[in-house]
Amino acid sequence: MSNLKQEILKLLKSDRFISGQEMADRLKVSRTSVWKSINGLKTEGYSIESVTKKGYHLKEHPRYISPTALKVLVEGSSLFTRMEYLETTESTQIEAMQKLESQEGAYVVVALEQTKGRGRFSRPWASPKNSGLYLSIVLRPNIPITEIIRFNLFISLALSEALDAAFGVESGIKWPNDIYIKNKKVSGFLTEVVSESNVINAIICGIGINIYKNEDVTALGTATDIESEIDPDREIDLDDFMKKLIHNIEVYYDRFINEPFSSIREEWKSRSIVFNKKLKITETNESYVAKVLDIDSDGFLEVLDEAGEIRRVVSADIEL
C-alpha cells in the first residue's frame, strides 16, 4: 500500500467526518497507526479537528502545499513521475535543471520559498516564504525548438483556467507569459529549454503564483495575490489548486503535442487582455506604442504602430 498519510488525507478529503476506527478498518491498519499519521499531517500544516461521536475532519487547509499532497498528485498523474518538495531553495529552475540527468521523464519541483527566484532576462521574482507557489515543471517533448512559442500559449491557458476554477477569480493572459487579475500581475511563468541541434531535450517551465498577501510583493505596485482577489467567503485550498493545475498541464501539454495553436486560438483570445488597446511594446532594443490587432497561427502578435505600419512581434515586453 502506498504511504498511509496519503490514504488518510484522501479519506479526510472525501468525507465530512470520519472516525479513527472507520479509517483503521478501511485501510486495514491499527488505530495507533491512524493516529500517528493524523499527527504527521498536522505537522505538515493540516488543521484536523476531532469531534466527539463524529470523528475527524479537515478544519482548515494549510497555507502551503504539503509533501503528502504532492505524493497523492504524483500517484494520480498520467504524466509526472516525481514531485520534489523543498522548504526553501535559490530557484526551483536551478533545482529542476540539476536533476535533468539523474531524473527520467517529466517531473515537478515545488518550493515554499525561493531566495533567488527569477523571471525572464534574469529579472527577480519575489518569492517570500509561504506566500506563493513556486514550481518548475520539466517536460521532454523532442520537437523543434521553434515550437516553444506555441508551448507558452498552451501553458498560459492551462494556468489561467486553473486559477479561475480553483479560486473563482477572473484571470486574463497578458502575452507572452503573465497572468493578470484586474490589471495586476498574479502569476508569471518562465520557459527555459535545453536543446541539441535545434531539437528540444527538455523544457523547464517555472511558474510563480502569488497566493497570500505579502509586503514584498505588494510593494511592487503592479502585483496582486489570490487572497486579495478571492471572494472573502471562499477558502483558499492550495491542494485543490495544485490538482487542477497539474491536471490542466497534462491536458494542455497533450494538446500542445498533438494539435496546432489554431485549436485553442479562440479560447486563448477570449482570455487575452492585450487586444485593441494602445500599449507600449519593447522589443530587444526598441520601444514603441502600438495597438494589438490579432495573434497569428504561429502565436506571433500582429500590432499596428503609430506610423500605421503592421508589425509581427515574436518576443517583447508589453506595458498595459
Ligand code: BT5
Ligand atoms: C516572469 O518573469 O513573470 C516569470 C516568473 C517566473 C517565476 C517562477 S517561480 C518558480 C520558478 N523559479 C524561478 O526562479 N522562477 C520561476 P518576467 O515577465 O520577467 O517578470 C518579472 C517582473 O515581474 C519583475 O521585474 C517584477 O517587475 C515583477 N515581479 C517580480 N516578482 C513578482 C511577483 N511575485 N508578482 C508579480 N510581479 C512580480
